[in-house]
Amino acid sequence: MTSQQGARHLAWRDGDIVTLAVTALVGPIAIAAAWAGAERAGSALARAGWLQVGVAGFAIFAGGVCLWLLRGRRAVGERRAALISLEQRAADVPRTTHATGTESPELVRAEGMARVHRPGCPLVAGKHVDPASPGDGRSCEVCHG
Secondary structure, three states, X not given: OXXXXXXXXXXXXXXXXXXXXXXXXXXXXXXXXHHHHHHHOOOHHHHHXXXXXXXXXXXXXXXXXXXXXXXHHHHHHHHHHHHHHHHXXXXXXXXXXXOOOOOOEOEEEXXXXXXXXXXXXXXXXXXXXXXXXXXXXXXXXXXXX
């Protein structure tokens, strides 16, 4: 598996995590500095300046967390759309019958799987599968193979 293929399976990229870490450090540091500065300030005008620093620190922190959550939500949406398209493709696959003329569909199983699946099952989509019989394993609960 290449690193590009592996990156598709992660909700967050390295850049997203770095952004979260930086904003999670810079934001609270700015808030703490504003608190300490406002505590030492003598006038209301000086405290107002430190208030702006505190608000900016909060905005940095909140913005970083929002970007991180948005990226995760986008990844979930992409995976959901991919799964729905797999289900639609599975529904479009015609059922095949054995040469005996029975109505039971042909079953398949990928290496390492304990269950048998129909050929259009989304759990075996894109995998190298071998023909299987009903006695080769338990029936898949997704495709009812």
